[in-house]
């Protein structure tokens with residue numbers, strides 16, 4: 001859908017001019033009509049106007065590409081799921097009818113046909129199709145709304161934690177964006193880590209929560225300018241398991257895929273591919289891919305940002321340190337993805353976006369609230 005057409009559109013495919021004319025005459029009062037005089041022409045039109053066509057009327061016997069081949073081609077292009085096909089043919093042999101149904105035609109009308117019957121069947125299938133499209137649109141927009149709401153709440157929560165962590169206002173946004181870029185590159189270079197559409201939209205969203213467990217770390221430790229003592233470092237490490245517990249112990253949400261994935265990212269974003277990370281010393285792909293993606297994005301942004309204990313390193317220096325294993329060992333495929341993105345990373349992270357402005361607003365509000373005398377830290 002998405003077009004501004006007012007009448008449904010039917011594509012009539014038949015090699016006979018007269019047959020196309022008869023069908024068009026029957027339907028043109030209520031429908032817009034497109035005509036294809038061959039199977040190949042029909043496929044070309046479908047490829048061009050897939051979202052605009054509501055029904056295909058398809059002749060069975062045609063030279064070059066017959067109706068069955070058209071159905072098979074539509075199947076390959078996924079178009080048949082979106083566009084119902086009614087076959088119209090002089091072949092009344094049952095084997096033709098069975099084959100048409102098997103290849104996904106919704107209906108089969110034998111010639112010579114009764115105009116009233118054709119009209120009724122087209123109207124019925126059109127009604128079903130439009131209703132189905134409407135329901136699909138409603139479901140999609142509900143899912144989108146839910147996603148936007150989740151994303152918004154997660155952004156607010158993570159901004160509050162990030163502010164307290166004393167990290168730059170951009171850290172979480174950068175980790176989200178870089179996680180997203182790495183994930184897309186990963187899917188491009190290998191099929192070793194297949195991700196569903198849902199997972200693809202969840203991974204960058206939950207990346208924002210990776211350090212949410214730091215809410216439990218005392219302020220003076222979080223923002224200590226010098227090196228940690230062993231005891232302080234051990235305390236800092238607990239932000240992984242505490243974040244995980246906070247998210248996954250909520251009984252009502254334990255089965256929610258978003259919460260489960262956020263829990264994994266919290267717990268395992270400091271694991272390393274060689275098993276030398278924490279808290280569990282997971283090795284290789286025991287570490288969920290979402291946590292592996294976030295961990296490399298987190299390290300890159302930590303290196304290239306100023307922190308209370310260090311200055312910001314350049315992109316080149318950060319890449320060199322990561323490649324040399326100075327920040328621990330990462331999955332070689334992810335390192336390859338990071339290197340493939342290369343110089344594009346700083347450019348893409350610097351692009352200011354609506355999201356960045358939203359985050360700056362949240363920061364400003366948190367800052368003003370905490371500066372108010374009644375909220376000043378001791």
Ligand SMILES: [Fe+2]
Nearest residue numbers: 210211269270
């Ligand atoms: Fe962390």
Ligand SMILES: [Fe+2]
Nearest residue numbers: 171210211298
């Ligand atoms: Fe972080």
